[in-house]
Amino acid sequence: MDRRDFLKRTITIIAGAAIPASALEFIDPKRLLAAGSSDYKWVFLADTQKCVGCGFCVKACKLENEVPYDADVSRTWVERYVICKDGKMRVENGMPNPGFGINADSPKAGRDGFTTPQIDIGEGRHVEVKEEDISKAFFVPKLCNQCDNPPCVQVCPVGATYKTADGVVLVDRSWCIGCGYCIMGCPYGVRFFHPLLKVAEKCNFCYHRITKGMKTACVQSCPFGARQIGNLKDPNDPVTRTIMYGRVGVLKSEYGTKPQVYYLALDREVR
Amino acid sequence: MSHVWRPLFVALALVAGILIFRTFYVPKDFGVGEAGYMYGWHNFTNEKFWKEIKVKYQGSGQCKECHRENFTSIQKTPHGIIPCENCHGPGVGHPGKIAKLPIDVNRLLCLRCHAILKYPNSDRGKIRGIDPATHQDPNVECVTCHDPHNPNLGVLKKSPQRFPVYEQESKKEGRTAK
Amino acid sequence: MMEVHGEVWTLKEFFCYPNEYIYWSIQIVMYPFMTGLVAGAFVLSSLYHVFGVKQLKNIARFSLVFSFALLPVAMMPLMLHLQQPLRGIHVMMTPHFTSAIAAFGIVFSTYGMIVASELWFVYRPHFVATALELKGTSDRGLVDTCRYLLFSALTLGSYDISEQALEKDEKAVGFLAGIGIPVACFLHGYAGFIFGSVKANALWMTPLMPVIFICSAVVSGIALCIITYIVTMEIRKFLSRRMSTLGLPSYEELQSAEIEEVKLTSRYLVMFLIAAITLELLDLIFRGYTAVKSWDILREVIYQKDFYKIFVMQYGMGNLLPFILFKLPGLTVRRAALGACLMLFGVFMMRWNVVIGGQAFSSSFAGFMEYALPIIPHNLETVKEGLVGAVAVIITPYVLFYFINKVMPVFKFKGSH
Numbered sequence: 069m070d071r072r073d074f075l076k077r078t079i080t081i082i083a084g085a086a087i088p089a090s091a092l093e094f095i096d097p098k099r100l101l102a103a104g105s106s107d108y109k110w111v112f113l114a115d116t117q118k119c120v121g122c123g124f125c126v127k128a129c130k131l132e133n134e135v136p137y138d139a140d141v142s143r144t145w146v147e148r149y150v151i152c153k154d155g156k157m158r159v160e161n162g163m164p165n166p167g168f169g170i171n172a173d174s175p176k177a178g179r180d181g182f183t184t185p186q187i188d189i190g191e192g193r194h195v196e197v198k199e200e201d202i203s204k205a206f207f208v209p210k211l212c213n214q215c216d217n218p219p220c221v222q223v224c225p226v227g228a229t230y231k232t233a234d235g236v237v238l239v240d241r242s243w244c245i246g247c248g249y250c251i252m253g254c255p256y257g258v259r260f261f262h263p264l265l266k267v268a269e270k271c272n273f274c275y276h277r278i279t280k281g282m283k284t285a286c287v288q289s290c291p292f293g294a295r296q297i298g299n300l301k302d303p304n305d306p307v308t309r310t311i312m313y314g315r316v317g318v319l320k321s322e323y324g325t326k327p328q329v330y331y332l333a334l335d336r337e338v339r
Numbered sequence: 340m341s342h343v344w345r346p347l348f349v350a351l352a353l354v355a356g357i358l359i360f361r362t363f364y365v366p367k368d369f370g371v372g373e374a375g376y377m378y379g380w381h382n383f384t385n386e387k388f389w390k391e392i393k394v395k396y397q398g399s400g401q402c403k404e405c406h407r408e409n410f411t412s413i414q415k416t417p418h419g420i421i422p423c424e425n426c427h428g429p430g431v432g433h434p435g436k437i438a439k440l441p442i443d444v445n446r447l448l449c450l451r452c453h454a455i456l457k458y459p460n461s462d463r464g465k466i467r468g469i470d471p472a473t474h475q476d477p478n479v480e481c482v483t484c485h486d487p488h489n490p491n492l493g494v495l496k497k498s499p500q501r502f503p504v505y506e507q508e509s510k511k512e513g514r515t516a517k
Numbered sequence: 518m519m520e521v522h523g524e525v526w527t528l529k530e531f532f533c534y535p536n537e538y539i540y541w542s543i544q545i546v547m548y549p550f551m552t553g554l555v556a557g558a559f560v561l562s563s564l565y566h567v568f569g570v571k572q573l574k575n576i577a578r579f580s581l582v583f584s585f586a587l588l589p590v591a592m593m594p595l596m597l598h599l600q601q602p603l604r605g606i607h608v609m610m611t612p613h614f615t616s617a618i619a620a621f622g623i624v625f626s627t628y629g630m631i632v633a634s635e636l637w638f639v640y641r642p643h644f645v646a647t648a649l650e651l652k653g654t655s656d657r658g659l660v661d662t663c664r665y666l667l668f669s670a671l672t673l674g675s676y677d678i679s680e681q682a683l684e685k686d687e688k689a690v691g692f693l694a695g696i697g698i699p700v701a702c703f704l705h706g707y708a709g710f711i712f713g714s715v716k717a718n719a720l721w722m723t724p725l726m727p728v729i730f731i732c733s734a735v736v737s738g739i740a741l742c743i744i745t746y747i748v749t750m751e752i753r754k755f756l757s758r759r760m761s762t763l764g765l766p767s768y769e770e771l772q773s774a775e776i777e778e779v780k781l782t783s784r785y786l787v788m789f790l791i792a793a794i795t796l797e798l799l800d801l802i803f804r805g806y807t808a809v810k811s812w813d814i815l816r817e818v819i820y821q822k823d824f825y826k827i828f829v830m831q832y833g834m835g836n837l838l839p840f841i842l843f844k845l846p847g848l849t850v851r852r853a854a855l856g857a858c859l860m861l862f863g864v865f866m867m868r869w870n871v872v873i874g875g876q877a878f879s880s881s882f883a884g885f886m887e888y889a890l891p892i893i894p895h896n897l898e899t900v901k902e903g904l905v906g907a908v909a910v911i912i913t914p915y916v917l918f919y920f921i922n923k924v925m926p927v928f929k930f931k932g933s934h
Contacts, residue, residue: 105373120463122451124425131429132395139519145535150458170532170883177535181451182463183471190529190884205458210534219717221378225618226607230381231374240385245607246600248540249618255717257534257880261522266600276392285396291420291452292462322810323716333460339532339881342675342682343689346634349673353630357609365610377615 106233109300110273112329113307113316114209116338118294121146121207123181125286125295130179132274132285137179141260143271144211144286146178149337150187153203170337171197174210182207208338209295211286212237212258212271213319213327220250220259220270229268235300235328236275241267255323273297300328397430399423405434413488426487446471449481522600525899526889533884539876542902543890544598546872547910549708549730550737550865552591554914556705557738558584559632559697564785566635566694576778578639579749579927580742585632586918592625593910597901617711628697628704635693637671638686640925642678644671667924705734712871719811719882720818720875725800732793737864739786740857743779747854750775753928779853783843786860794836797867814882822877822885827870835863 129144130137150171173188186194197205218237221229228243229250244267251259251268262269274284278297282288287295298307310316310332317334318327331338372379402423403410413419424430426448427440455468471477475484484497523538558580564570565577596602609622637644651657651665706727712718713726754771766774801819804812819827842856873888891903900906 117460118462120452120461120466121456124451128396128425128429133392136519139521140524141521141536172532172881172883174532174535180447181454182456183447183450183454185456189531190533199457202457202459204460205456206460207458207463218378221374223616223618223715224613225616225621226604227369227380227382227611227613228607230372230385231378232386233373238381238385238389240382241388242385243382243604243607243611244601245604247595247598247618248600249616249711251536251540252715253717255880257537260536260538261540261600263519263521266522272389275389277394279390280394282394282398288396288398289422289425291422291425335460339883341685342673342677343685345673345675346630346637350630350634353626361610364606369611376613380611380613 106235107299107301108234110214110235110278110328111298111300111307111311112211112214112273113296113298113310113332114329115294115296115332116206116208116335117333118292119146119207119209120292120294121148121178121182122291123178124289124291125209126177126179128285128289129271129274132277135269136263139263140176141263141269142177142179143258143269144177144209145174146182147172147174147208147210147338148178148182148187148205149208149335150197150205151203151335151337152197152201154201170339171195172337172339178207204335204337206333206335208331208334209286210256210258211329212273213256213325213329214273216326216328217324219253219255219323219325223249223253225249232275236273236278237270238272238275239268239270241265244268255320255325256327393431395429395431396422396424401430402427409488416489416491418487418490444480444482446477446479446481449485449487453481522898526891526902528887528889529879529884530887531879531884532881533879533886534881537879537886539873539886539888541598541872541876542888543904543907544594544902544910546865546868547594547907548591548598549705549712549734549872550868551587551594551910551914552705552708553730553734553737553864553868554741555584555587555591555628555738556701556731557735557740558587558742559701559738560735561739561742561782561785563694563698563701566690567698570781573778573781575774576742576746576782579746580738581632581636581639582921582925582927583742583745583914583918584738585636586921587914588625588629588632589917590910590914593913594906595621597906597910617707617714620707624700624704624707628700631693631697631700635690635697636925637673638690638693641672641675641686642683643925644668645676645678648672649676671924702731706731712875717880718875719815719878721871723800725796726871729793729796729800732789732796733864733867735789736786736793737861739782739789740860740864743782743786743857744854744861746782747775747779747850747857749928776848776850779850780848783848783853783856786857787840787843790836790840790860794832811882814878818874818877818885822887823870823874826866827874831863831866831870835859835866839863 123146126142126144126146129135130142133143135141135143152171171187175182175188186196189195214231214236216235218229218231221231221237224230225247226243226245228240228245229237230240231237241262246261246267248261248268251261259268259270261267274282274286277284284295284297287297296307298305298311300308300311302308303312311330314332316330316332318330319334319338321327366382366384368383369381370383372381372383399410399422406423410423413421426443428443430440433440450471452463452466453468454471456463458464481487482496484495485492486494486496521538523540523542526542527538529537561573562577562579562581562584565573596605599605608619612619612622614620648665648668648671651661651668654661657665709727709730712721712730713723715721750771753766754768754775757766757768757771804815839856839859842852842859845852876886876888878885891899894900894903894905
């Protein structure tokens with residue numbers, strides 16, 4: 069071994085030793101064990117019969133969570149479904165419709181409620197279903213399903229979104245790179261980019277409120293009790309009792325996401 | 340040692356560099372939470388960030404402390420189910436910084452529930468409603484005649500006769516209550 | 518009015534969820550297109566180094582260097598796409614490997630190192646010769662001093678260019694090209710996985726996606742190499758006619774070499790094209806036959822909304838037409854160039870139809886979204902994710918190639934490979 073080789077090897081060894089073991093540590097089992105299990109498991113119950121489409125929930129949500137009021141995105145929204153007796157979608161200006169379509173809308177995410185029978189079909193166009201043609205019509209509140217298997221969390225490349233011990237999916241605004249993969253991964257269209265912060269944004273059951281013993285802003289502002297939040301780990305919680313003993317549905321169970329927003333009076337037409 | 344290995348040393352040095360940089364750059368609290376690596380890989384301090392967000396909607400219970408009279412009177416009416424802040428706005432900062440909460444008296448606020456939509460599978464269909472286009476003068480605020488704290492149609496603030504359309508419309512449409 | 522990301526180029530029709538927009542726009546079309554070119558160019562060069570296809574000698578070295586020039590550009594669309602580009606490094610810092618994107622940093626850098634190492638072995642004699650030559654020069658100017666330092670660094674301290682050493686180099690190149698093929702395929706196949714694994718997207722979710730992506734990647738990579746090769750050869754032919762005294766190969770030599778190389782390369786091109794088309798059609802037939810819940814809206818998108826883009830532009834102009842051009846007897850350089858251009862266009866349209874087409878319908882299955890590519894930008898967002906950004910991504914590899922060619926000359930170089 070000459071001097072040159074010796075130097076080279078020495079440098080190699082020093083460099084190798086300089087890498088702390090923690091640099092290679094991606095999964096720490098100790099941390100996993102240290103995290104205490106929570107007494108809470110937050111779930112949501114929405115009643116589509118009770119919902120009148122007033123949109124107070126959306127208004128309250130936007131103000132409570134500082135989502136720019138006029139921006140066309142929202143953590144929660146209300147959808148309207150108007151199903152016709154002939155099972156078809158209404159035609160506007162004689163233009164054929166895609167057949168499988170439904171008469172549904174959520175103008176401004178339902179922020180200002182539904183004050184007209186005119187259904188918004190995009191690009192400033194509307195259709196109206198006559199009262200006598202309606203077979204069924206109702207409103208559906210939507211928000212993040214806080215899935216037990218959240219696909220949005222699975223696909224985050226940097227660990228900027230995660231599920232808490234009490235079952236809520238949160239976004240780390242200081243770590244999100246804004247790739248949009250989570251937005252693509254959510255089958256419910258819940259996520260969006262915050263117009264000012266430029267990071268992924270979503271409903272988190274008003275985490276700052278529920279952890280203080282308050283109801284979410286949307287639950288509190290609903291005059292009709294169409295929205296309720298509950299703790300699945302409390303057997304006496306009325307929401308828990310409804311989910312346990314009543315007939316409830318969830319949205320898009322076929323994706324295997326195990327959504328935690330339960331619905332009463334859900335219909336097959338709900339998307 | 341053969342020169343063939345030199346690119347490998349360069350590569351290893353690069354990897355080592357990245358790993359060392361990583362120990363300084365990544366927050367100390369980054370780790371795997373209770374939900375496991377797939378759903379719980381995150382910075383633990385971020386949970387605190389979300390818990391500390393300021394609450395804006397205080398709840399009607401807060402309003403009752405000072406406005407007991409208004410609070411109890413509205414409870415006796417069908418509007419008792421509506422939380423105060425829905426019309427008066429979020430109570431954060433009141434009565435401190437914001438001495439008087441702005442009241443939303445826009446017609447559109449009332450129309451959220453009272454624009455008639457006869458939807459059979461929604462309780463909306465049961466709410467007494469009007470056609471916003473034909474009910475009285477669309478430019479007049481609802482509170483001109485109606486008292487939201489006492490929405491009893493028998494005690495209107497203003498006589499409906501002042502708006503001649505009203506009689507005809509209610510006969511023709513049969514929609515408006517009474 | 519507060520503008521939401523994506524709102525400016527998204528047209529919504531019928532019932533879409535309020536938060537839905539075309540979030541993945543032109544740069545996400547460019548990303549698999551560019552990584553495809555990288556992978557394809559590398560695979561082409563490996564055909565010579567690994568499988569010993571001797572006729573590809575010239576184009577092999579060229580495509581290796583070009584693949585290196587394309588490498589940083591594969592990352593460029595991602596940076597232009599990210600809402601927080603400065604945080605892009607987080608992918609390396611706290612990788613979350615359940616995400617297909619998390620592997621990007623690792624796969625990309627591994628691949629980069631392989632290509633760089635291979636180039637080092639190929640160009641080592643050149644580095645050594647240049648460094649020694651500059652060392653001998655007594656009064657170096659500033660430029661030459663810089664060049665001297667650069668080339669000395671590039672030798673990595675090894676000046677051994679004996680027969681045995683060069684033999685070892687050759688073995689190393691073969692080895693690197695060998696492991697490079699699976700890594701290149703992985704780099705690009707996993708770009709397909711990024712899309713194929715999104716269960717929320719009915720158009721994207723198919724296990725065939727990575728394979729389709731690899732095949733079309735090789736098609737596009739080879740096509741681009743053919744075009745660039747032809748262009749550089751034409752320039753050389755032009756030069757050899759103008760300056761016949763400089764000792765360059767004669768016009769006729771170049772002419773015959775060029776058409777031979779192009780003919781052989783195009784054979785591989787057509788092979789991979791057939792593989793890609795077969796898989797794409799299999800996917801389409803399978804979707805129609807099984808007709809699951811999403812088929813109603815997919816059919817509407819594929820056969821109505823995007824019919825022109827898919828069947829006319831992608832399959833017709835981008836696949837069938839160049840296939841005929843290549844297969845008609847008596848292939849000429851000009852026809853090959855046209856065919857390769859069309860092929861490149863076809864692969865680009867395939868990327869477009871996957872990325873944008875996958876967002877052409879709402880997750881509600883009851884509404885449509887249309888992407889209007891921002892042509893004239895009016896803010897940073899429309900620069901980054903508009904025509905300007907896309908063109909910048911296309912031009913950059915050529916700029917890089919120009920500079921890399923200064924250090925690692927593709928044509929003048931006379932080495933053992």
